[in-house]
Amino acid sequence: MSFDSILGQDKTVRRLRALVETGRVPPAMIFHGPPGVGKFPAALEFAKAVNCSHAEHVEKKAPPPPPDENDLFAAAAPAPEPEAPAAPARVHSDLSDSCGMCLSCLQAASGAHPDIRVVDTAFQAALLGEDESANLKIDTMREVTRWAQQKPLLSPWKVFIVRDAEALVTQAQNALLKTLEEPPPGTLVVLTVSRKTSLLSTILSRSCLIEFGALPQDAVRRVLEAQGAPAAEAASLAALSSGSLEKAAEAAAFLKRVSALRPGDPARAFKFAAGLPRDSHKAREEVKTLLDMLLARARLAWRAAEGPGKARLTALLRRTLDLRRMADRNVSYLLLLETALLESERAGIKLEDLIRTT
Ligand SMILES: [Zn+2]
Structure with a gap:
């Protein structure tokens, strides 16, 4: 996966690619647009691209254990086989996108990148040991602020993606504001939001706004087909989607109920x-x-x-x-x-x- 997986947002993706390529990454960004148009997948791809090292990761083989010298009956160690010359690591030349083959990209793809954190209500429930709530609370954002002060472990950027940031209560937004006012070096905060009026004006003014529009009908159809929907169903759901994958999913659930x-x-x-x-x-x-x-x-x-x-x-x-x-x-x-x-x-x-x- 790379920016190529973000369909129907060509202009926005070009802008994101330019930021990655030039290295001029703003420390706070707001991905704004209707629900279900790819803001969150684009934030993940952006986090992956800024942290990509562009060099293929090759697993190193562990050396064999040394023979036990006290063991008289140990068989003589076989002569080491001559090692085949290692193939030169492939290098990815497109500096505006992730390579998908370096260690950072592999970790990001598995959802286990130590420097990329998705902050949402499910994450909050695990963090605070509570049931999932509709709001993002101040305790969660305090924890984010604390992590933001730490250096990235592996990559150039420590990225926090706050998903559906309209869930942030006012106190939580104020807690986040401290990080946005004095961003620690190498910290990037991306808020995805469908109603930017739910954010404090002080957060809006300190963030770089990236706009996402409704998806073209054809892009919705292609995504649904890629997810396994039969062609005719994908076409009719796309026609009902108003350019939103979320709306298309609602229409699918709805059609299922009507057909019953x-x-x-x-x-x-x-x-x-x-x-x-x-x-x-x-x-x-x-x-x-x-x-x-x-x-x-x-x-x-x-x-x-x-x-x-x-x-x-x-x-x-x-x-x-x-x-x-x-x-x-x-x-x-x-x-x-x-x-x-x-x-x-x-x-x-x-x-x-x-x-x-x-
Ligand atoms: Zn990479």
């Missing part, structure tokens, strides 16, 4: 609502996905319709757009879901139609 419902079952809308995730944030996101799918389906039907059918679909599109806007506010998502399903069935679009791709 019996077509024509009068209670299917109720059954679908009953199967929404328990977590209210996730449930709301799923209702938004459903509304997006309804909109996409209604647009397709509208293009093909004529006469009074077209007028009905125009009204449905307007109404669904209103419901979609309300879904971003604090309106009951169950009410939105029921209204949307009722109105779309009246206009001739059924729940099971949503999983058709044509």
